[in-house]
Amino acid sequence: MSLENVDNNEEKFYTNAVNYWSEIPATIDGMLGGFGFISQTDIKGSKMLLNQLFNSKDPPEKHYALDCGAGIGRISKFLLTETFEKVDMVEQNEDFLQQAKQYLGPKVDKIGNFYPEGLQNFQPETGKYDVIWIQWVLGHLTNADLIQFLISCGKGLKKNGVIVIKENVTSSDEIEKDEQDSSITRPLRHYHTIFQKAKLECYRQLKQQNFPKGLFPVYMFILRPSGDILNEMSHENNLVKLENVHDNCKKDNVICETIIQHDSDLKDKNATSSDIVEFKNSTNNDENKINIESLLKFDDSMKTSLDNQ
The missing domain is CATH 3.40.50.150 (Vaccinia Virus protein VP39)
Incomplete structure (x- = not known):
């Protein structure tokens, strides 16, 4: 056969x-x-x-x-x-x-x-x-x-x-x-x-x-x-992590319009942190601030990863 x-x-x-x-x-x-x-x-x-x-x-x-x-x-x-x-x-x-x-x-x-x-x-x-x-x-x-x-x-x-x-x-x-x-x-x-x-x-x-x-x-x-699939996996894993942060924010009832836009921009490889700084400062909920801090921290590593691909 x-x-x-x-x-x-x-x-x-x-x-x-x-x-x-x-x-x-x-x-x-x-x-x-x-x-x-x-x-x-x-x-x-x-x-x-x-x-x-x-x-x-x-x-x-x-x-x-x-x-x-x-x-x-x-x-x-x-x-x-x-x-x-x-x-x-x-x-x-x-x-x-x-x-x-x-x-x-x-x-x-x-x-x-x-x-x-x-x-x-x-x-x-x-x-x-x-x-x-x-x-x-x-x-x-x-x-x-x-x-x-x-x-x-x-x-x-x-x-x-x-x-x-x-x-x-x-x-x-x-x-x-x-x-x-x-x-x-x-x-x-x-x-x-x-x-x-x-x-x-x-x-x-x-x-x-x-x-x-x-x-x-x-x-x-x-x-x-192989090397090629590892690069693809790294990119996909980064997007999964971003989606997880986004989901956690929604669970905490955060107003997510800016984060959704941020998510879209990242996938287009054009994201910055500045578009959510104002949103971060506008919330008085400590748990929500923690989630936004996580997203900000992840932003820098995500941009670096995307720029290298």
């Missing part, structure tokens, strides 16, 4: 996968297609990768991770909650997420959000995650949806954040399709093409060791946004 043919019959491709997983038991063996016995080896390899990552130059922080295609929470339980303060889980099968709340045990307290959604429709919150972990699920996405999903994941990262992908790859240079679970297995070459289209740089690539013979080779990729 060629790279271009993966997107054919998209609706059937997704529907068949949903139907397949609806019949799978919410157990480790079910999540791993009857190979539950490899779980410990898999987690050991993933921990080794994370250790290398956190010992590298400019590592991510350990505050928030996202588990994509989380199933009943195997990776969240044995890997991500062991490392991160908080973890979100996204999984399209709601029964799996319900089982996860039991399966995780006391570690469920470290789960921030359960998102019952397919990755083809999911967009991570901008600038939220230190690590986005994606394992054994990308074979259920068409190429077009995979590229868009990875782009949105790049925007979901915090400073120094990374995307970790762990997936089967074919031994040949061809895509192989599994009609039973409606998934595809891509070769390494295709993954690198997709990473490039998603404006991601492959920071590290490592092969999982000690899996049984007869299984697909499994590779782990650490991805970081």
Whole structure:
């Protein structure tokens, strides 16, 4: 199967996968297609990768991770909650997420959000995650949806954040399709093409060791946004911060006409602080003054950021 043919019959491709997983038991063996016995080896390899990552130059922080295609929470339980303060889980099968709340045990307290959604429709919150972990699920996405999903994941990262992908790859240079679970297995070459289209740089690539013979080779990729996407993300994050300040002012019942104009001007890269100084001085509410101070302070850094782009 060629790279271009993966997107054919998209609706059937997704529907068949949903139907397949609806019949799978919410157990480790079910999540791993009857190979539950490899779980410990898999987690050991993933921990080794994370250790290398956190010992590298400019590592991510350990505050928030996202588990994509989380199933009943195997990776969240044995890997991500062991490392991160908080973890979100996204999984399209709601029964799996319900089982996860039991399966995780006391570690469920470290789960921030359960998102019952397919990755083809999911967009991570901008600038939220230190690590986005994606394992054994990308074979259920068409190429077009995979590229868009990875782009949105790049925007979901915090400073120094990374995307970790762990997936089967074919031994040949061809895509192989599994009609039973409606998934595809891509070769390494295709993954690198997709990473490039998603404006991601492959920071590290490592092969999982000690899996049984007869299984697909499994590779782990650490991805970081390329320089171009980082500039776009910086600009978008600055605008998000501005919108947050604007929303806080509205919540405090501040008269916001000047701030709304200020918001528009910033987006046109022509903003100054002078147009809101008079407004700042005109209010006697201390809390409102704090919000205006925040906006004034943000103005200078925002203008600098925009001027440099």
